Amino acid sequence: MGVHAFIVPIRDLNTLQTLPGIEIHDCGHKVGLNGVDNGALRFRSVRIPRDNLLNRFGDVSQDGKYTSSLPTINKRFAAMLGELVGGRVGLAYASVGFLKISVTIAVRYSLLRQQFGPPEQPEVSILDYQSQQHKLMPMLASSYAFHFATQYLVQKYSEMKKMHDEQLVADVHALSAGLKAYVTSYTAKSLSTCREACGGHGYAAVNRFGSLRNDHDIFQTFEGDNTVLMQQVAADLLRQYKDKFQGGTLSVTWNYLRESMNTYLSQPNPIIARWESADHLRDPKFQLDAFRSLILSLSSLQSLSKLCTIVLMQEVELL
Ligand SMILES: Cc1cc2nc3c(=O)[nH]c(=O)nc-3n(C[C@H](O)[C@H](O)[C@H](O)COP(=O)(O)OP(=O)(O)OC[C@H]3O[C@@H](n4cnc5c(N)ncnc54)[C@H](O)[C@@H]3O)c2cc1C
Structure with a gap:
């Protein structure tokens, strides 16, 4: 049974x-x-x-x-496994906590640690080096993006628990599997990058990267191995893609293509155009277009963190 x-x-x-x-x-x-x-x-x-x-x-x-x-063994199996969703929601949320801690340690250290400066000038903070910024700023931006994404997930999960709506159950299942896998893999890599960004001091046990890395590593495996979870997300995306074309009339396909082309045709690619005035960069319409453009070209959660990084770095430059 x-x-x-x-x-x-x-x-x-x-x-x-x-x-x-x-x-x-x-x-x-x-x-x-x-x-x-x-x-x-x-x-x-x-x-x-x-x-x-x-x-x-x-x-x-x-x-x-x-x-x-x-009615079927498969459906009962899915219902049993569905109970694991709560664990995944918790893990994704907790993993963001690890990311916040390690990025905070690395950014603070990078501000205080000084290295070679221009000739005859005082040494500069290592956070002023572009290579250090390229390591840390995307992680800082991703911490914000993941914070809001996992908060959204928790909210959807509690709605699901109250409503028992079948569509919501399927959405939360895919979202929790995807976010758990994506966030925990990202954090696991970031913990090493943060350790390296703090040089030799990063290796001192007192600075916590060792214990954070060891405690967090298994997040990629328990409550569902990340590779297997990503396969479940892929299966769900393929199902959604198939549903979009269900019914098969030409107008369904036409609407889909028109939606996709709209962003390409309505404005120049917002990332490539490189308009850099403060008004343009702070314009919510530009930011929405940029999200659309990245999501269309990359079609993954990665685009979210990339865009946040770009916006954050532009904000830093503006300040
Ligand atoms: C500290 C700790 C605490 C745990 N706590 C609990 C708990 O409280 N309750 C509980 O029930 N379980 C618990 N577990 C078990 C945990 O959920 C499993 O270890 C985890 O789901 C992975 O399963 P596995 O170890 O059998 O790995 P495997 O499934 O053997 O995976 C090994 C490798 O094979 C790959 N692989 C496996 N299947 C596929 C596939 N279909 N396609 C492609 N690649 C695949 C994986 O990607 C992985 O790289 C815990 C584990 C640990 C380490």
Whole structure:
């Protein structure tokens, strides 16, 4: 009948010894997160009463008859896995916290650390070097973008929990899988970049990059390996693309192409045109066009963080 969740007692409540047929193994010392007590369980011929079934998606009557509101094993499997969405939302949100901490440490250090300046002049802050800015500013901008993106995800998740709307469940599933995979991969790479941006001091345990990196690394794997999650996002995008052309009349295709071409035809490419006046750069219409242009050309979340970086760097230059 598919995968189901049960409550299985594992210890005798009086002696705290493991019950017959149950084995518990500690996972041992890990690379990080040793405050989390992970273990493995093995069950051999363990029998439990049918009342121990968590029966939201399927139930067994006293005379052994199975019933479910979901018609197929696949649908029940999807419903079970759907319960993991909450964990992914939490991980994406927590990963942004790691990013904020490491970027803050690296930017503050880069402001204080001084290196070679012009001849006969005082040394300059390493944050004045373009190479240092190119490392840190995109990460700073991405921290903002991910902060708002994960806040949006949390809001959609709580709506989903209240409404149980099927379309919303599918959207939140794809969004949480994509954001969890994208944000945690980005943060994992950024932690190393931030460490390098702080030079030798970045390697001192007191400056935290080592423990942050070790604790965060597994975020790319648990609650769903990132590669597998991205495959789920790809499957959902292909389904949406297919739905867009469902019905197959010429007008559906025509509308789709017209929508895509609108941005190309209505104004010069906002990134390439390079109008640099303050009024132009601060104009919300320009910023919206720039978002559209990047999303059309890159079609990925990467465009969001790239655009934020461009806007942020332009703001810094304007200031
Ligand atoms: C510290 C820690 C805490 C955990 N806590 C929990 C917990 O509380 N509850 C719980 O249920 N689980 C927990 N887990 C398990 C965790 O969810 C799994 O480790 C994780 O989902 C990855 O599964 P796996 O280890 O079997 O890796 P695998 O699935 O074996 O993945 C190994 C590699 O194979 C690749 N791969 C696998 N399948 C595919 C595919 N279909 N297509 C392409 N590539 C693929 C992956 O990309 C990866 O690179 C925890 C794990 C750790 C390390």
